[in-house]
Amino acid sequence: AQSVTQLGSHVSVSEGALVLLRCNYSSSVPPYLFWYVQYPNQGLQLLLKYTSAATLVKGINGFEAEFKKSETSFHLTKPSAHMSDAAEYFCAVSDPGTASKLTFGTGTRLQVTL
Amino acid sequence: NAGVTQTPKFQVLKTGQSMTLQCAQDMNHEYMSWYRQDPGMGLRLIHYSVGAGITDQGEVPNGYNVSRSTTEDFPLRLLSAAPSQTSVYFCASQGGVGGYTFGSGTRLTVV
Numbered sequence: 001a002q003s004v005t006q007l008g009s010h011v012s013v014s015e016g017a018l019v020l021l022r023c024n025y026s027s028s029v030p031p032y033l034f035w036y037v038q039y040p041n042q043g044l045q046l047l048l049k050y051t052s053a054a055t056l057v058k059g060i061n062g063f064e065a066e067f068k069k070s071e072t073s074f075h076l077t078k079p080s081a082h083m084s085d086a087a088e089y090f091c092a093v094s095d096p097g098t099a100s101k102l103t104f105g106t107g108t109r110l111q112v113t114l
Numbered sequence: 115n116a117g118v119t120q121t122p123k124f125q126v127l128k129t130g131q132s133m134t135l136q137c138a139q140d141m142n143h144e145y146m147s148w149y150r151q152d153p154g155m156g157l158r159l160i161h162y163s164v165g166a167g168i169t170d171q172g173e174v175p176n177g178y179n180v181s182r183s184t185t186e187d188f189p190l191r192l193l194s195a196a197p198s199q200t201s202v203y204f205c206a207s208q209g210g211v212g213g214y215t216f217g218s219g220t221r222l223t224v225v
Contacts, residue, residue, distance in 0.1 A: 009154065034214070043204065043218040044157075051211050090156060101147065101172065102206070102214060104156040 002027045002093045006105035014113050019063075019078040021108045023091030026072065033074040034092040034102070035065055044090065050074060052096060061085070086112045116140050120205050120217035127195040127224045135190040135220050137205030143215075145208040146188040150174065150201040151219075157204065163188055195224045 007022040025031060035047040048059025055067040065076045074091060088109045094100040121136045139146065147162035149172075159172030163182040177199060179191040188207075192199060205217040 032211075044216045046214070092157075100145075100208070101159055101162060102157075104149075104158070106154060106156040 002031065002095070002103045004091050004093050004103055004105035006089075006091050006108050008108055009106065010109050010111065012111040012113060013081045015083055016080050019076070019081045019085065019110065021076040021089050021091075021110065023065075023074045023076065023105060024072050025074060025091075025093045027093055027095075029095060030069075031093045032096050032100070033065075033067060034094070035059065035063070035074075035076050036090045036092060037061075038088045038090065038107075040087075047076070047089075081110075081112045083112050083114075086110055118205055118207055118215050118217040120203075120220050122220060123218065124221050125223070127192070127222065129195060129197060129224060131195050133192050133195065135192075135203055135205075135222075137188045137190065137217060138186050139188075139205075139207040139215070140186065141207060141209050141215065142185060143207035143209040144185065146182070147172070147206050147208075148178070148180065148188070148190045149204045149206065151204060152201050160190065160203075192222075197224045200224045 003026045005024045033050040036044040047063050048057045050057050050067045058064045063078045088107050090107045091105040092102045094102050118139045144165045148160040149157040151157045158174045161180040163169045169180050200223050203220045208214050
């Protein structure tokens, strides 16, 4: 069975500081990995995805993530936080290919302060 | 460019009532799924379908039924609503490699 662990349910950073949201996964096969963002009272928007191509994945809004098989990690980073980045972020894993279930982490709420 | 459409956006039910949450996609995707989102628990899979006429249970299926008579539609039925089913429900469809599209959600309150 697949699982995802997101360390830290709440993360607070200052505007302009580095954003680092942690995600570790457990999977019996090389997985696909995803980061989604959810703004208040909205649906989920895909930030980026890893589907076995380049291990460093660039997404929207300046975010990127690196797939590290040896560490079973897929941490999300952004060099400089902006107030508009305040949201909840979810890491998710699936088996490779199509028609596969997504398993989500419990989410990390990012707060950005002045 | 509708994507995945969920209706209604908000609903209040009394305990014991039944209702159907609608989900429709116009992308000809075979795979569709329903999730519920609860604070501190992320999104949990309720039911999913790999094509018309084929459905299966996810992590938290109790109290919910689904059917898939067409590729486009995947309704979720609450048979007898309970306060524990108060949640935000998301429908998703998948097409292509890692291509999940989510609806905007239905916020359900059971009193």
